[in-house]
Amino acid sequence: MNSRKRINIKGSTIHKIIFRTKTNFNTGCWEYLGILNKDKYGTVLDNGRVVKAHRFMYEFFNNIKLSPEIFVCHSCDNPCCVNPEHLWTGTCKDNLQDAKHKGRMRHSRYCSVTDETRRKLYREYMYSSISKRKLAKKYNITFGAVTYALKFTNRSIFI
Numbered sequence: 001m002n003s004r005k006r007i008n009i010k011g012s013t014i015h016k017i018i019f020r021t022k023t024n025f026n027t028g029c030w031e032y033l034g035i036l037n038k039d040k041y042g043t044v045l046d047n048g049r050v051v052k053a054h055r056f057m058y059e060f061f062n063n064i065k066l067s068p069e070i071f072v073c074h075s076c077d078n079p080c081c082v083n084p085e086h087l088w089t090g091t092c093k094d095n096l097q098d099a100k101h102k103g104r105m106r107h108s109r110y111c112s113v114t115d116e117t118r119r120k121l122y123r124e125y126m127y128s129s130i131s132k133r134k135l136a137k138k139y140n141i142t143f144g145a146v147t148y149a150l151k152f153t154n155r156s157i158f159i
Contacts, residue, residue, distance in 0.1 A: 013044055013045075013046040013047075013051075013056060013060075014056075014057075014060055016034070016044050016045075017032065017034070017042070017044055017053050017056065017057060017082055020032060020033045020034040020042075020044075021033060021082060024078075027076055027078065027081075028076070028083060028085070028086070029076050029078045029080075029081035029083055029086060030081060030082045030083040031078070031080050031081060031082075032053045032054075032080045032081070032082050034053065036079075036080060037052075039079060040079040040080055041053070041054065041079045041080065042054060042079075042080050042082060044056060052072070053082050054072055054074065054079075054081065054082045054087055055072045057082040057083075057084050057087065058072045058084055058087045058089070060084075061084035062084070066089065069091070069092070070089050070090070070091070071089065071090050071091065071092060071094070071095045072087050072088075072089055073087070073088050073089070073090050073094070073095050073098060074086055074087060075087070075088060077102060077104065113139075113141060113145055113148075113149045117139060117141075117149070118149045120139075121135055121139065121146060121149050121150060122149075122150060125146075125150055132146045132147060132150070
């Protein structure tokens with residue numbers, strides 16, 4: 001006699017995810033074909049809540065419920081992958097270090113703002129009526145880069 005308990009998953013969240021995936025045989029990824037968010041992570045409705053498909057799969061296959069501050073990261077670097085063998089948990093710091101180690105960190109344009117450009121930004125912003133948005137356009141940097149340069153720059157470089 002078979003002692004395994006049979007689970008009816010039809011209509012469940014796991015069913016929705018599994019039947020909306022295709023296997024990429026080159027990478028081993030189970031690529032989710034359902035709705036993707038702006039960052040290309042799969043999303044699915046679970047008991048009235050929108051959840052990330054890869055996070056749901058990790059919790060389901062490991063039979064655990066993760067706290068919100070725990071990240072489910074991809075060893076394959078494919079955000080739509082839901083293969084539990086490609087998923088691991090970590091903190092925000094772990095995720096950022098993984099991204100940096102693999103060369104996936106986005107380089108913000110404010111990183112390239114030189115001290116000379118900061119001086120010019122500071123002078124123009126403080127002594128004329130030019131807006132941060134116009135400065136960003138003039139120097140071909142983001143509004144955030146201008147704000148960062150003005151807010152977090154050592155004022156002694158302007159003397």
